Amino acid sequence: MMEYDDLVKRMEKLLPGKGEEKTRFEVPKVKGRIQGKKTMIINLKAIADFLDRDEKLLLKFLLKELGTKAIKESTHYVLTGKFSAQLINEKIDKFVNEFVKCRECKKPDTKMTKHDRINSIKCMACGAKYPIRI
Ligand SMILES: [Zn+2]
The missing domain is CATH 3.30.70.3150 (Alpha-Beta Plaits)
Known part of the structure; x- marks a missing residue:
């Protein structure tokens, strides 16, 4: 029989923790x-x-x-x-x-698009979209 504490630890491993976000994005x-x-x-x-x-x-x-x-x-x-x-x-x-990195949520899951000579960043995480100057 599994101890409750062990179960919690196992669950934490399965669920993406807040701290993991940074280590996953290592340039x-x-x-x-x-x-x-x-x-x-x-x-x-x-x-x-x-x-x-x-x-x-x-x-x-x-x-x-x-x-x-x-x-x-x-x-x-x-x-x-x-x-x-x-x-x-x-x-x-x-x-x-x-x-x-997204200006709004700071996540790196963004795409850069170019339309009518305007470059934009689109965030896949929060949906923010904004033009940027290169
Ligand atoms: Zn975002």
């Missing part, structure tokens, strides 16, 4: 290295795919934030200047807050 950390005066990013596409956003949009945002430019070399990007992974991760977090 991949940037992968790359600094070479001389340049910074290489090898997993930008993977990060953009995870966020369900256009790779070019993410790149454009990062370059603007870092005040630099980049060239694409086969599968990776080479940025002019030295940027620590920590700094790039911070910028990606900023991107997530501005272009991925």
Whole structure:
């Protein structure tokens, strides 16, 4: 016979807890290295795919934030200047807050749509829809 406490614990495991929301949405950390005066990013596409956003949009945002430019070399990007992974991760977090997380409920389950040259965010969790400026 199962103790009541054990049963409660089992139920808690089955039901999604409030605390799990955050850990489920873990943005991949940037992968790359600094070479001389340049910074290489090898997993930008993977990060953009995870966020369900256009790779070019993410790149454009990062370059603007870092005040630099980049060239694409086969599968990776080479940025002019030295940027620590920590700094790039911070910028990606900023991107997530501005272009991925819902303004209303802060959940990351959103889609970006473009209609008549206006970009909008639509939240799958709470239904909020609002235009954003890129
Ligand atoms: Zn929402």
